[in-house]
Amino acid sequence: MLYLLLLLPLLPALYALRERTPARLASLSLGAAWFSLALGLLAQNQASGPLRLDGVGLFYLLLTDFIFGLVALYARAYFQESQDQEAWRFFAAGNLFLFAMHGAFLAHNLGLLWIFVEGSTLASALLVYHKGGARALEATWKYLMLGSVGIALGLIGVILVYALLGGTTLDWQEAREWARTASAAQLGLAFAFLLVGFGTKVGLFPLHAWLPDAHSEAPSPASALLSGTLLNVAFYALLRYTALLGSAGLFEKAALLLQSFGLISLLAAGLFLFAQKDFKRLLAYSSMEHMGLAVYALGLGLPWLAMLHTLFHSLLKTAAFLGAGNLLLAYRSKLIARVGGVYQAWPAGAWVFLLALLGLAGLPPFGLFFAEFQALLASAPWAMGLYLLGLVSAFAGLLWPLSQMIYGPGTLPHRPQGQSLVLVPGVLLAVGLFLGLLPPVELVKTWAEVLAWTR
Template sequence: MPIVTGLLSLVQARPRALRAINLLGSAGTTAVLFSIIYHITQGNVYSAEYFYVDHLSAVLLFIVALLTFTATLFSLSYMEKEVKEGNITEQMLPRYYGLLNLFSFAMISVLIVGNLGLMWVAVEGTTLASALLVAFYFNREALEAAWKYVMICTVGICLALLGTMILYYAQVTAGGDSQALNWVTLKSIAGKLDPSVVKIAFIFILIGYGTKAGLSPMHTWLPDAHSQAPSPVSGLLSGALLSCALYALVRNMIIVQGAIGTQFPQYLLLGIGLLSVLIAIPFILAQHDVKRLLAYSSVEHMGIITLGLGVGTPLAIYAALLHIVNHAVAKSSLFYIAGLITQEYKTKNIDQIQGVVKVMPLVTTMFIIGILAITGSPPFNIFISKFMIIQSLFEHQQWLVGGVTLILLTCIFAGMMRYSLKMSYGAVSDGMHQVTVASSAMTAMALSLVIIIIGGIYLPPLVNNVLVRAAEIVLGG
């Protein structure tokens, strides 16, 4: 469906028809993905030669389904205003929507293939599609960011390919080469794999997919790419793409833990997770670009999720999966909001964005709610998953890591709140006046914020059951 929608977009010149095609296409894709998720919640697992969908897939499919719809919905008015402002031409719109649908197709492919080799191909496909979106404005900064993104992620993904090839070697030597790199087959023979070979494979896989997930110190592409892409794409990059990269890492991690136990991968994950949280702090505390501020926040959250995976207890894995969902919803909405603000003020410089509350009162309210949520403040959804990850660290006797993480999170909260309040309540810049935001953009942001608020108070039993079953899969069940 995304491919068909994208092809129809490329041959459509009328803006109104282009908007209708993409709105219907994204709504249809989201509806089909939700139907697949519901099918999985009824206890079914879809398994074929090249495809495999279970409860772990369902968690990530929910993210891609929701963000595909909200990003497209937000794009309708946002890109139209970009045309009016002269930032892009009307002839660039078909290419934008074509690439956006190709990007969605690649991310969905990552989550439904049952072969680790094909999963690598799909992850590389997300790089190729999203790189053209990062470079969409074709100015100096966008082209530099896209080039940096392609170079760093390609090196990383090549290392992931090497790790996957080494894992295949382990499969062949264990006598399980009848279905090469099939995830179910690998899981069933994990105990027979050579532990030394598997350790080497996991190091390459962790570095490779960790680069794509924005984990430190391989994160350097992320702030540039997220800040230069159109804001709907930034939301998809931060919320969905990073989550898909973590999914690929987790799928491989399950095989590795079945072969060598949990101690080796957990120590690596704890170390790289804590480093990711630490490295984000100086860039958040001394930041001048609002979209780069949100991008470094994504580095922090990928680190927090990795800490949860590193602890490896049932509570920690459950919390890490919940945090993936919570972060995706909250961060995508913040990028949408930041897009509206920067579009209106015609700058991403925090010092030049003042008094947003008087220009866009409702948007400012949403912005403050989003910032409070993303920094882990109660009663919003991220507080719950962050709290459980910290709790699991202390329960697992990781006193030093838990204490340091709490201190680091306090610093990040201070930096994020400082800049958000400065932007919201400063003196209004000259020439600025109150503006009306399009209903499609408001709907996309409001949908995410409703999930953020409700998710901190109530988790539906159906969602809880999917997360529990997904955590069981990660734990080897």
């Protein structure tokens, strides 16, 4: 069953090479994603060779398939509205990307995990280059070069871990046992390489340079996948390696690095948000903020809270990028200054974007407020001031452009007609609001038990 779960996304990807009708490809992609959801629930805790689906893998697999299915539904209407004749490329590359993501979450071998994380980089590069042109090519090359350099540093970390374990195994569970006998200094060095390597793909400052360009140039459905799911796969790898150090009794060595990178990313994102003139780049820097917050929560020794933060962020950021896609269809521009009067002319589109950004700003009752508040309560006194400063800066950086676009002066040149353009982000917001009111804390803690430092 695990191999079926792994290979299932390849069917729509191969079909896209033959059948280039967006409606059929969207339906097939949606069906494959929903079928994967069901298979994942049935396959929990199963193992087969180097594949195993434990609680943490299941958490991210379900989240990825849920988001991918909804984005595929949205993409059908988006590409029809934009009259994109090459929409089949999105579904082909998107399903290859989903295959790599499945592989990463199913891999029970740390080397295999690295291979699939690199595979997700290559597949998502096709999504970034979708529309072609000089700017898209520049963004794609920057993404590939920086991502590959980062993941190469991650590979050095993987090799160091393998050497420290005596060259005997990279199996996740066995590595945790062997790590207890490894050299503390050398294992700490390996983790530094791993944090820089996978942190590049997460989008942590100052390793984030690929993030705004890739999100800005990719079509909006692809941007939603990049921010809502791609960032999670590298964060998932950090979860695994942090647990590895925790098992060796070295979590304190990792904690300071994780908290430092998290806080620096939060503060830097708050500054960058003020300077943005492109609303898709604005959302990209918001992703940098929230992944920094998730890494910070991990550094506090609360993997379940870090997982919850990525859950809430994925739902709201996907809705925000889809809402931004609607504005791009309507105004034919990504510039904040050219978008205005949305609420008066298109209330449904305005509410989608408004609620998504308010949720990302951390306002209750959305789940990010809960996650951020819990992290504040767990913070050391020295970090609280920086943490609150970063949150306030990010909130202010989002508030001004949001008010300009939604309530500022302007006219709507074109009103998109597809029902799913509003329905899909509306579903994501509804789920995000429901989980914010009733955070699944105990369920996520149960799934996160595999990461417990004492095991």
